[in-house]
Amino acid sequence: MMKWRPTSLLFVLLLSVSIGGVFHGLALALAPAVPEEEPNTMRLELIHRHSPQLLGEVHGAARPNKTRLERIKELVHRDIIRYRIISHKRGHLGLSTGRKDLETSMEMPMRSGADSGTGEYFVEVKVGRPAQKFMLIVDTGSELTWVNCRYRCGKNCHPPKGGRLSNQRRVYQADLSSSFRTIPCSTQMCKTDLMNLFSLTQCPTPSTPCAYDFSYMDGSSALGFFADDTITVGLTNGRKMRLKNVLIGCTQSALGNGFMGADGVLGLGNSNYTFAQRIAKKFGGKFSYCLVDHLSPKNISNYLVFGSNRDEYTLSRKMQRTRLLLGVMPTFYAVEVLGISIGGVMLRIPSEVWDANFGGGTILDSGTSLTFLADPAYKAVMSTLEISVSKYKRLFDDINPFQYCFDSTGFEESLVPRLAFHFAGRAQFTPPVKSYIIDFAPQQKCLGFISAGSPGNNIIGNIMQQNHFWEFDIGHSLLHFAPSTCT
The missing domain is CATH 2.40.70.10 (Acid Proteases)
Structure with missing residues (x-):
């Protein structure tokens, strides 16, 4: 008899649409020495x-x-x-x-x-x-x-x-x-x-x-x-x-x-x-x-690395870390989210949304493309972002399941306030704007979030993850991440 326990195909790590970001560094900064790659990497x-x-x-x-x-x-x-x-x-x-x-x-x-x-x-x-x-x-x-x-x-x-x-x-x-x-x-x-x-x-x-x-x-x-x-x-x-x-x-x-x-x-x-x-x-x-930007040339490679990765040394000054909550949401890699800010202002989202004990919690999932937010978080994020794009003509035809899409002619990304996920340990994940205002079709963009209902599991999908380096340290239950061009 089949065991009644659905799981999910994942990583995905591996992923679908990606949106870009660029790692900026000071040319004169003294980078840490990059050790020779271990033969067992x-x-x-x-x-x-x-x-x-x-x-x-x-x-x-x-x-x-x-x-x-x-x-x-x-x-x-x-x-x-x-x-x-x-x-x-x-x-x-x-x-x-x-x-x-x-x-x-x-x-x-x-x-x-x-x-x-x-x-x-x-x-x-x-x-x-x-x-x-x-x-x-x-x-x-x-x-x-x-x-x-x-x-x-x-x-x-x-x-x-x-x-x-x-x-x-x-x-x-x-x-x-x-x-x-x-x-x-x-x-x-x-x-x-x-x-x-x-x-x-x-x-x-x-x-x-x-x-x-x-x-x-x-x-x-x-x-x-x-x-x-x-x-x-x-x-x-x-x-x-x-x-x-x-x-x-x-x-x-x-x-x-x-x-x-x-x-x-x-x-x-x-x-x-x-x-x-x-x-x-x-x-x-x-x-x-x-994971590189999906709009990058298709001959640019992504890599899945087990062991030491050269990127963790070159990106060390930008690297942040937070706890991996292993076993909290079985099979998946969960993280503790404290809240979401837009334009530097924390949104009013009930703490239960981020608590796995109350049916919430958040996973980092490379097998899911978009980002799902429990309804209280979803509404707070969408209502704030909608204001920043309200000057553009809203579209209503054939845009399911996106709630808000618009004609992106003349769109200026700089006018959109930056969104940030605040993790435990004072870590802050700030994806590029193109990771949450996504290309839907030529001259059309959408706010790339989907409501997960209430209660609901929050999922940070691969579009949001891309153009960042992610390291899953299973042995120490830590997640390290930093912005990167992934090239």
Whole structure:
């Protein structure tokens, strides 16, 4: 039987639309010495879903490029699904917008599920010995790393029956890997440790692999079993490293459009068996990323780094830190927000909005594009920002779920007061204006927030995060961040 515990596909780390900012520094300032990169620092290139590098691989060569408006609508639709999953985990479903179109789009069956099944960034990962290459969705909210897979394990072993792997490019031939080891269903690990990863209770023989069954909110599903295998990764010194006995899922049946042509998922969520937890321990207990402006040339790379990152030294004078609240909102990376200011003035927002014990709380989620705010915070932010753009003609046609959009002809960004999130520990995150007054279509901009209802979970999405360096220090429960061009 499926475990009733939806989780979410995440990181995303990996992300969708981004908005720009520029790191300014004094040319004559004495920067701290940059140490030589440690040989055990691991770096993976983050490839955006809309990158030409993936055209013809993920989407199919004949798929036409989408307009900015089409991409925004697609991202918003995925955000809505993802938010409902996160909210269901917390036991409430807010998202009050007052718009009939959005309400209809959210009338979806509530099924047990791991996540929304979509992501915006991919990494190339090599699995097995000899290594086989796969393109995986990167997600900070996903717990399990899995690949499309085929395996014949012998006459005394009965893995889940393989089904159809739709819209996929590569399938892992596990029989060809000398390092592939299934986890038997009779083991304590299967019966207890992997319950949170949707392990099934069926165990026809002691040697049968421990099975899982994911059912996704968008109707997609994945069926497979757990195994340990070797993953080969590149280090920043140009060498390769083999990571042995990494928990992966061998997905034998993946149905639906949720995975958008990817070969699987790289789980970077916060739980005992995620790739992030396992690998971060090998590389100093931390990982980091920096997401460039989506309007930048597509050949500019983003990187997901495990271990020491050169940026943390070059940006040290701008670096701030706050606590990571690990375990408060399971799987996700939560932060303690004290309030929001606009133009240097703190908004009147009830403290309960930021308190996870009252159904609120805030997560940093690279798998969600837009930023969701519980209704009291949403109203305070929107009413203040609307004043600053009221001189421009307001638009009302086809702008769901955005509450306020306008004709941006002659728009002057300097007239918009700066918004800031105030974190615990006197840290202040001040995103560029383009991160919250976003491009919706040519000559059209919108205030890029969505109401999360009340009570509701606050989510700082990847548009708000981009053009900043983010380091997740899991070992010390700290989040470090600084503005950066990410180049």
